[in-house]
Amino acid sequence: MVDTRVTLSGIELANPVIPASGAFGFGYEFAELYDINILGSISFKGTTKEPRFGNPTPRIAEASAGLLNSVGLQNPGVNKVISEELPKLKKCFNKPVLANVSGFSVEDYAYTCEKLDTEDCIGWFEINISCPNVHGGGLAFGTDPKNAAAVTRAVKKVTNKPVYIKLSPNVTDITEIAKACEAAGADGLSLINTLLGMRIDLKTKKPVLTNKTGGFSGPAVKPVALRMVYDVYEAVKIPIIGMGGISTAEDVIEMMLAGARATEVGAANLIEPFACKNIIENLPAVMEKYNIKSLNEIIGGAHNG
Amino acid sequence: MTQGIYRVISNRPIAPSVYKAELAGDTSGLTAPGQFINIKIEGLYLRRPISIYDYDEGKITVIYKTVGAGTEKLAKAAPGDKFDILAGLGNGFDISKPTQKPLLIGGGVGIPPLYKLCRELLQKGKRVSVVLGFNKKEEIFCEKEFSSLGAAVTVATVDGSYGIKGFVTDAMRNIDYDFFYTCGPLAMYKAIENTAVTSGQFSFEERMGCGFGACMGCSCKTKYGSKRICKDGPVLDREEIIW
Ligand SMILES: Cc1cc2nc3c(=O)[nH]c(=O)nc-3n(C[C@H](O)[C@H](O)[C@H](O)COP(=O)(O)OP(=O)(O)OC[C@H]3O[C@@H](n4cnc5c(N)ncnc54)[C@H](O)[C@@H]3O)c2cc1C
Ligand SMILES: Cc1cc2nc3c(=O)[nH]c(=O)nc-3n(C[C@H](O)[C@H](O)[C@H](O)COP(=O)(O)O)c2cc1C
Ligand code: FES
Numbered sequence: 120m121v122d123t124r125v126t127l128s129g130i131e132l133a134n135p136v137i138p139a140s141g142a143f144g145f146g147y148e149f150a151e152l153y154d155i156n157i158l159g160s161i162s163f164k165g166t167t168k169e170p171r172f173g174n175p176t177p178r179i180a181e182a183s184a185g186l187l188n189s190v191g192l193q194n195p196g197v198n199k200v201i202s203e204e205l206p207k208l209k210k211c212f213n214k215p216v217l218a219n220v221s222g223f224s225v226e227d228y229a230y231t232c233e234k235l236d237t238e239d240c241i242g243w244f245e246i247n248i249s250c251p252n253v254h255g256g257g258l259a260f261g262t263d264p265k266n267a268a269a270v271t272r273a274v275k276k277v278t279n280k281p282v283y284i285k286l287s288p289n290v291t292d293i294t295e296i297a298k299a300c301e302a303a304g305a306d307g308l309s310l311i312n313t314l315l316g317m318r319i320d321l322k323t324k325k326p327v328l329t330n331k332t333g334g335f336s337g338p339a340v341k342p343v344a345l346r347m348v349y350d351v352y353e354a355v356k357i358p359i360i361g362m363g364g365i366s367t368a369e370d371v372i373e374m375m376l377a378g379a380r381a382t383e384v385g386a387a388n389l390i391e392p393f394a395c396k397n398i399i400e401n402l403p404a405v406m407e408k409y410n411i412k413s414l415n416e417i418i419g420g421a422h423n424g
Numbered sequence: 425m426t427q428g429i430y431r432v433i434s435n436r437p438i439a440p441s442v443y444k445a446e447l448a449g450d451t452s453g454l455t456a457p458g459q460f461i462n463i464k465i466e467g468l469y470l471r472r473p474i475s476i477y478d479y480d481e482g483k484i485t486v487i488y489k490t491v492g493a494g495t496e497k498l499a500k501a502a503p504g505d506k507f508d509i510l511a512g513l514g515n516g517f518d519i520s521k522p523t524q525k526p527l528l529i530g531g532g533v534g535i536p537p538l539y540k541l542c543r544e545l546l547q548k549g550k551r552v553s554v555v556l557g558f559n560k561k562e563e564i565f566c567e568k569e570f571s572s573l574g575a576a577v578t579v580a581t582v583d584g585s586y587g588i589k590g591f592v593t594d595a596m597r598n599i600d601y602d603f604f605y606t607c608g609p610l611a612m613y614k615a616i617e618n619t620a621v622t623s624g625q626f627s628f629e630e631r632m633g634c635g636f637g638a639c640m641g642c643s644c645k646t647k648y649g650s651k652r653i654c655k656d657g658p659v660l661d662r663e664e665i666i667w
Contacts, residue, residue: 142639148636148638176630176631177631186633188633193643388634389634390634
């Protein structure tokens with residue numbers, strides 16, 4: 120028997136497979152397809168202080184081995200998330216979840232987290248300081264170490280739950296931001312968010328997305344994500360949730376070897392609704408194939424010493 | 425929604441750049457005419473949404489136009505080829521609307537989802553009129569299919585090379601109807617919105633990430649809040665649409 124359990128800031132997960140924010144809604148769409156209680160956890164859709172429709176459509180585009188999205192954080196706002204979405208999520212999922220939170224000012228982040236803090240189903244906060252799809256927000260916090268630290272400190276003040284900061288790959292040196300978050304008290308880090316990208320339609324000769332740019336994710340970004348998780352693992356001591364292009368059990372193991380303690384699966388859920396279920400079911404066999412008895416033992420295994 | 429592997433029974437052109445494909449596989453997830461499938465095509469990441477033209481136990485028929493990489497690959501599929509498909513997506517048309525004389529208005533490749541709807545409305549004993557709009561005679565498809573079901577079919581061509589000269593709205597003027605269902609391009613919808621005298625349902629298209637409500641890629645604003653075209657649509661009531 121192989122052991123797929125991992126621990127994130129004192130909370131044990133049955134396995135390291137977590138659907139990534141924005142690719143799994145609030146879980147219930149998928150609960151119609153399979154029992155989602157097999158998942159390690161769920162990171163729910165990015166939640167903001169006010170309701171948001173997001174960007175104008177088209178806001179999805181095909182890309183090589185992946186997709187671009189410029190959804191722009193559509194969500195009903197923190198009050199409705201609490202009154203309508205979380206009750207539905209709790210009905211189909213009985214484990215602690217990651218509350219993915221976005222904002223446009225340090226105060227926004229603190230406000231939203233303080234509201235969500237009383238929700239028992241939330242095990243961790245995952246603070247998105249890296250959304251590339253909202254102008255004048257999100258990414259601005261994720262590309263500057265001082266701002267990243269300010270958000271971290273503000274959120275830590277309003278909650279005792281573990282706070283994971285979700286980092287942007289759209290920076291020159293991701294370890295600099297990672298270290299700033301760690302120094303400001305972050306309990307862990309999530310990476311990577313999407314890579315800023317673009318597609319142009321040859322017929323109209325204009326960008327495919329109305330927003331012009333969008334976040335690139337899917338299998339194509341996996342090497343970038345692995346490299347960043349690897350580098351951040353060397354730079355900080357706090358746990359890392361690794362993501363970017365994960366679609367198979369092999370990908371999960373590769374990400375853990377780079378230094379991830381748990382992993383998130385985004386785009387794959389959209390293309391293959393049973394992606395997380397398949398990954399979880401295949402994990403034991405793939406572990407056996409590579410002589411891995413316990414996933415806990417392989418975290419950061421690709422590093423020397 | 426169901427996911428399954430479907431086998432191509434047939435796949436052939438029925439008009440310039442327009443193909444009809446019959447697919448064998450699970451139909452247990454289909455609940456209404458006007459729903460769609462999301463088909464995985466090798467070499468492309470996103471699935472491609474296509475409306476269901478007709479279905480019976482174990483068989484789905486679709487009609488599609490080749491407009492890009494995905495539909496061009498699909499056109500090359502041969503009998504026996506297999507595809508990974510999500511089926512039974514979207515709400516579909518509501519056939520329980522209080523109507524005795526429904527009018528079905530289709531424009532170009534918007535016509536397919538109206539076929540199964542037409543069949544079901546006729547089965548319920550409704551007097552169904554159908555208006556099909558095309559640019560010119562060479563592009564016409566499905567006229568016979570609708571009339572052999574027993575619907576009163578009028579064809580309109582923009583250049584007047586067949587049927588009534590003009591747009592579907594020119595053909596609608598002479599038809600007695602008490603509700604309409606439509607699928608076609610946005611320009612046609614705006615004309616219908618300006619012409620139609622009754623309630624009706626419109627079927628919309630949007631770029632999709634998932635097709636089953638998970639990504640929020642396809643949202644649109646309605647009078648009753650935002651809706652996902654893939655899950656809360658693609659069919660919307662006339663009364664809720666913001667033009
Ligand atoms: C609910 C729904 C039902 C549809 N039913 C039919 C049908 O019955 N017959 C038919 O011929 N076409 C239908 N379409 C349009 C069809 O999905 C597109 O023509 C097809 O996806 C184009 O793919 P491509 O790879 O050939 O083109 P590309 O231009 O290479 O596609 C690139 C991307 O844009 C998307 N896209 C392109 N055109 C459209 C469009 N009009 N609407 C939505 N997404 C688009 C593709 O899915 C893909 O993600 C439907 C679309 C939707 C949303
Ligand atoms: C449609 C879509 C919506 C997303 N929305 C969010 C979001 O609300 N908050 C967030 O932190 N990340 C969001 N992301 C980023 C993912 O959580 C993930 O970090 C990224 O997609 C990389 O993983 P992947 O390659 O497995 O998709 C979104 C991604 C996609 C594709
Ligand atoms: S396409 Fe993903 S929600 Fe509609």
